[in-house]
Amino acid sequence: MTPALAHIDAWIFDLDNTLYPASCDLFGLIDQRMTAYVARITGLPRAEAFALQKRYFREHGTTLSGLIADHGVDxxxxxxxxxAIEMDVLAEDRRLIEAIARLPGRKLIFTNGDADYARRVLARVGLSDSFEAIHDIHAMAYQPKPAAAAYASMVQAFGVDPAHALFADDMTRNLAPAKALGLTTLWIDNGSEQAGDDSGDHIDYRTADLGHWLHDILETA
Known part of the structure; x- marks a missing residue:
């Protein structure tokens, strides 16, 4: 383990576009269903529903949170x-699976999705047995990343010491609250939809390939 990260004993990972390549565009399938859902709920034409969906994402952290606030959606x-999508675009990455298995300490998922969906993704990419627990949108009481309350609930739920934890996410805006709380941060800069500043001291590490980065830090003495 590289000396700079030897103090880390809790490894916390986002799910979508973090534990699989953004080039798979799995989230694109979800995005289409979100637009259709917003259109049904609001009665808006698809283009306007899409615009509202993205506004909710920017202002509330997730489309769901905006729909709950404005429309009381279940x-x-x-x-x-x-x-309700197929996951055949996903595949196992043996290097990533082996690297996560070798990480010392605890391993957790921290996602704005729900645990059932997360388990389906993890099964498809060969990581079903790799994580201690999933902290999902229900556990956050529907206050998603990047809301500070989401991070506080995760840290409290699992007794994580931020000074000894690393958080990896593909969205830079989700790293800033983690850094403010004291976690080490890793930006998965793989071409997914970024939101937030991609420079500044809220990003400690940056990689386009999580498996490669983990392999490197594990092999560096």
């Missing part, structure tokens, strides 16, 4: 609907 119904 989160379980929404998540079941938008996650």
């Amino acid at each position: 989160p379980h119904h929404f998540l079941e609907d938008v996650h």
